[in-house]
Amino acid sequence: MIRLGLCCIFHDEPIRFRQTTAASLKKMPRREQLQKLSTICLANLLSLSEALEWVTAHEVGAFRVLSPLFPRFTHPDVGYHLNELPDHTAIITQCKKIRARRQESDIRLSLHPDQFNVLSSPHSEVVKNTISELEYQGMLAECIGADVINIHGGGVYGDKALALGRLRDNFALLSDRVQSRLTLENDDRSYSPADLIPVCDDMGIPFVYDVHHHRCLPDGLSITNATTECLRCWKTAGREPFFHISTSRDGYDSSKPQAHSDYINVKDFPEEWLGLDATVDVEAKAKELAVLKLKKDLGLLGEDMV
DNA sequence: GCATGTCAAGTTGTG
DNA sequence: CACAACTTGACATGC
Numbered sequence: 315m316i317r318l319g320l321c322c323i324f325h326d327e328p329i330r331f332r333q334t335t336a337a338s339l340k341k342m343p344r345r346e347q348l349q350k351l352s353t354i355c356l357a358n359l360l361s362l363s364e365a366l367e368w369v370t371a372h373e374v375g376a377f378r379v380l381s382p383l384f385p386r387f388t389h390p391d392v393g394y395h396l397n398e399l400p401d402h403t404a405i406i407t408q409c410k411k412i413r414a415r416r417q418e419s420d421i422r423l424s425l426h427p428d429q430f431n432v433l434s435s436p437h438s439e440v441v442k443n444t445i446s447e448l449e450y451q452g453m454l455a456e457c458i459g460a461d462v463i464n465i466h467g468g469g470v471y472g473d474k475a476l477a478l479g480r481l482r483d484n485f486a487l488l489s490d491r492v493q494s495r496l497t498l499e500n501d502d503r504s505y506s507p508a509d510l511i512p513v514c515d516d517m518g519i520p521f522v523y524d525v526h527h528h529r530c531l532p533d534g535l536s537i538t539n540a541t542t543e544c545l546r547c548w549k550t551a552g553r554e555p556f557f558h559i560s561t562s563r564d565g566y567d568s569s570k571p572q573a574h575s576d577y578i579n580v581k582d583f584p585e586e587w588l589g590l591d592a593t594v595d596v597e598a599k600a601k602e603l604a605v606l607k608l609k610k611d612l613g614l615l616g617e618d619m620v
Numbered sequence: 621g622c623a624t625g626t627c628a629a630g631t632t633g634t635g
Numbered sequence: 636c637a638c639a640a641c642t643t644g645a646c647a648t649g650c
Contacts, residue, residue: 321642333645335627378642389628429641430629443629466641469631502641503632560642569634572640597642 317375319595352399423460432468452492467505506533524558
């Protein structure tokens with residue numbers, strides 16, 4: 315059975331995640347910084363609990379956790395460790411509760427580090443920062459029980475093969491808790507499924523197939539081909555396959571094909587995916603409303619929810 | 621109170 | 636050559 319995933323935030327539901335900036339933290343003494351960060355980390359974990367309750371109640375099987383759940387964790391000036399935070403004990407307790415709840419309800423949690431994480435970069439400083447951020451995500455994944463840390467191929471720098479070679483070399487520098495969760499996803503301008511699937515095979519990690527990006531950046535593969543390859547990667551790993559879906563706001567022949575629309579047009583959902591045991595993250599601006607609508611349009615609602 | 625500019629970070633393609 | 640887009644909203648500031 316297909317499980318749909320909600321990405322990061324809610325549209326109508328009053329579940330909110332807090333943030334702070336390095337600039338504002340720098341204006342206060344360290345003690346105050348840590349107090350503020352502590353309050354936000356704990357509040358975000360409580361919000362994550364609420365999010366788990368919501369997806370469980372609505373039979374949505376997956377949730378993508380926003381990267382800065384612990385804001386500015388790896389920042390060179392204001393970064394911190396959890397054991398420095400005044401609410402350290404409560405934070406650890408809350409993480410434990412989240413892991414238990416996630417397991418009990420069989421909710422799949424994932425992380426999607428943002429665009430600054432580039433394992434293929436030729437710049438050592440960029441790679442160093444990426445590794446530090448991915449290690450943070452690995453720690454976070456362990457804390458909350460997430461099994462996927464999904465990134466893109468990054469830049470091309472005029473030579474895809476060289477760039478992917480660097481990505482592979484840098485992957486070897488990551489800890490096991492990151493390596494065992496890392497996945498590569500095709501993007502909308504540089505790396506297509508055909509580019510990444512061989513690299514994933516080579517590195518022994520699964521491929522996350524984004525059909526919207528594939529429609530923006532087609533290669534020789536059909537949707538059926540790419541789906542089959544994706545399924546094969548995940549089967550080798552003995553894990554549930556992972557897809558992304560979104561609907562182009564202005565259409566694929568427009569000047570901004572990659573822009574997301576509020577809801578998913580059910581016609582954009584590949585028929586190849588129907589009936590699979592797989593996770594499909596719904597990238598749509600209307601967030602939980604779009605997930606529920608797609609569920610309904612696909613005929614996935616349980617009797618009691620129609 | 622509310623409007624608005626800013627937020628650590630990379631890379632690419634567009635106007 | 637500057638700037639938006641990427642998965643994208645919340646915070647901080649100033650009126």
